Amino acid sequence: MTILLSLLGSKGLAFLVFLFQEHGGGEGDMAQHFTFSEMLKNLGTVALIVLIILMIMSMYSIAIMVERFLTYSAAKKQSREFAPRVAQALKNDRIEEAINISDKHKKSHLAMVVNAGLQEFRAHTQSSDISGEEIEASKRALQRAIAIKSAEFKRGLSGLATVGSTAPFVGLFGTVFGIINAFTGMKSAESAGIGAVAGGIAEALIATAIGLGVAVPAVWAFNYFTGKVDGFIVEMDNSASELIDYFLKNRTRQLGA
Secondary structure (H helix, E strand, O other), rough: HHHHHHHHHHHHHHHHHHHHHHHOOHHHHHHHHHHHHHHHHHOOOOHHHHHHHHHHHHHHHHHHHHHHHHHHHHHEEEEHHHHHOOOOOOOOOOOOHHHHHHHHHHOOOOHHHHHHHHHHHHHOOOOOOHHOOOHHHHHHHHHHHHHHHHHHOOOOOOHHHHHHHHHHHHHHHHHHHHHHHHHHHHEEEEHOOOOHHHHHHHHHHHHHHHHHHHHHHHHHHHHHHHHHHHHHHHHHHHHHHHHHHHHHHHHHHHHHH
């Protein structure tokens, strides 16, 4: 107890005594003042601005989540349809058919990569011999396609990261002003009871809660989508490697002939 008193000091102890005194006689009034609707009514200008900013950030993050989820789902679905069909076409050395299949799967990340490599490879099939430089050109085309598609997949994720990292601080900004208003109200209404500071307390509680409520889903979604993008990049790298192997085997057959 002695340690607690030394930490609180005389002013902190007086504040605790004030709260205990008010608890006995004003419990019913606190139940009325601390409903959610009453808390919203007591919000000040700064708290309202903070809540509007948080709502905008929330809507922005939700829009990104929905759009990215639909994009990734479509890419995964079309890639599952594309992979066996193009593999069969390349197995039979039907490059034109493989390119046509790629053109029909516009949302597939694998189709985009394979199409870029096949287009570059087809440009050199007119010659009787496919040199190593031409295969290197196809490899560079695959790398460019992977870089472009990776950038497309990552679009919007930085926004989620920004919302997740800044929303708690925006809420904290409102909390600071709420606490200031609470102490100001306490000073100006020394004998009016705890209800006099309800507005400032409401600002602090609501701003903090909503700030965390906006930030946590954004962080979860960012981590989830980042894992998805990493998986897509691995799939594109594997497809590019398999396509280069196909080009090398095709060149070996031509040299053997």
